Amino acid sequence: MENKQSFFWLQKILVTLVCFAGTLGIGFMILIKPNASKAQNSSDIDTNSTTVDVGTEKRVEQLKTIMLTTWGKEAQAKGVAIDVPSRLQGVIISQVKVPAKEKVIALTFDDGPWPESTAQILDILKENNIKATFFVIGQNVKNNPDLLKRVMSEGNAIGNHTWNHLYRFLSPQAATYEVSSTEDIIYKTIGVKPSLFRPPGGIMTNGVASYAKNNKYALILWSSDSVDYSRPSVPRLIHNVFRSAKPGGIVLMHDGGGNRSNTIAALPEIIRRFRSQGYRFVTIPELLLMDNYKPKHIVKK
Numbered sequence: 001m002e003n004k005q006s007f008f009w010l011q012k013i014l015v016t017l018v019c020f021a022g023t024l025g026i027g028f029m030i031l032i033k034p035n036a037s038k039a040q041n042s043s044d045i046d047t048n049s050t051t052v053d054v055g056t057e058k059r060v061e062q063l064k065t066i067m068l069t070t071w072g073k074e075a076q077a078k079g080v081a082i083d084v085p086s087r088l089q090g091v092i093i094s095q096v097k098v099p100a101k102e103k104v105i106a107l108t109f110d111d112g113p114w115p116e117s118t119a120q121i122l123d124i125l126k127e128n129n130i131k132a133t134f135f136v137i138g139q140n141v142k143n144n145p146d147l148l149k150r151v152m153s154e155g156n157a158i159g160n161h162t163w164n165h166l167y168r169f170l171s172p173q174a175a176t177y178e179v180s181s182t183e184d185i186i187y188k189t190i191g192v193k194p195s196l197f198r199p200p201g202g203i204m205t206n207g208v209a210s211y212a213k214n215n216k217y218a219l220i221l222w223s224s225d226s227v228d229y230s231r232p233s234v235p236r237l238i239h240n241v242f243r244s245a246k247p248g249g250i251v252l253m254h255d256g257g258g259n260r261s262n263t264i265a266a267l268p269e270i271i272r273r274f275r276s277q278g279y280r281f282v283t284i285p286e287l288l289l290m291d292n293y294k295p296k297h298i299v300k301k
């Protein structure tokens, strides 16, 4: 009887243990299962999101190409960049001999795009319905792409002014980089490659001008220097512009590279005075493509 009783208890304990183990097992499964399914899900999500990323990247690239083509077409339609005629490729031009009836002048702005001052100059040009030419620095285009887009969309012409604006003598590789990387960033920003080049400081001997000449750029200097980089007073700056202004001339000013408040302050008066003298304003491409033009100052071909 006692044995039967203890057997019964032993059975009871065993059943309890089996049940406990079973519960634990199910519990484990419950615990593990969600994790497993979570892992499965997250790997699903990862796979999906990778698929989405690849798709998005592709779409972004397609969109970029479409935008670039659109901008490029817009830029070409607006004459922002021209195919320089072969007779002007590699030619250095500081002014153009224009027919007597054509009293034209080209305003040029260097060293931008520059926060604030480029936009202020664009505002003044727009108010006066004038288009100018901007010789831009590659690293500034990289930092201010929207400003370059605005320069383009308002019909101004754009030229290459190197990446770093260096005066010192450069190795052929460094000179190539200065010009070609700027060309690339302009293309990536507005969809056209520039065909006009202005060497920093007008320096023709440090390597960048030679590279540009050999790569079919027209090299654009100036006939009238505002000397605004040395920040003269507004009346002095205006005087500098008009001292050597002439029909077919090219005026050098700066929208970037430093404080340009004097240039901005002088610009409306410069425009007013040119107009009162009967001038109209053209971009460098317009100046180069004018009928009967003859580049007057060909230094070298």
Ligand code: ZN
Residues within 6 Å of the ligand: 110, 111, 161, 165, 200, 201
């Ligand atoms: Zn410059």
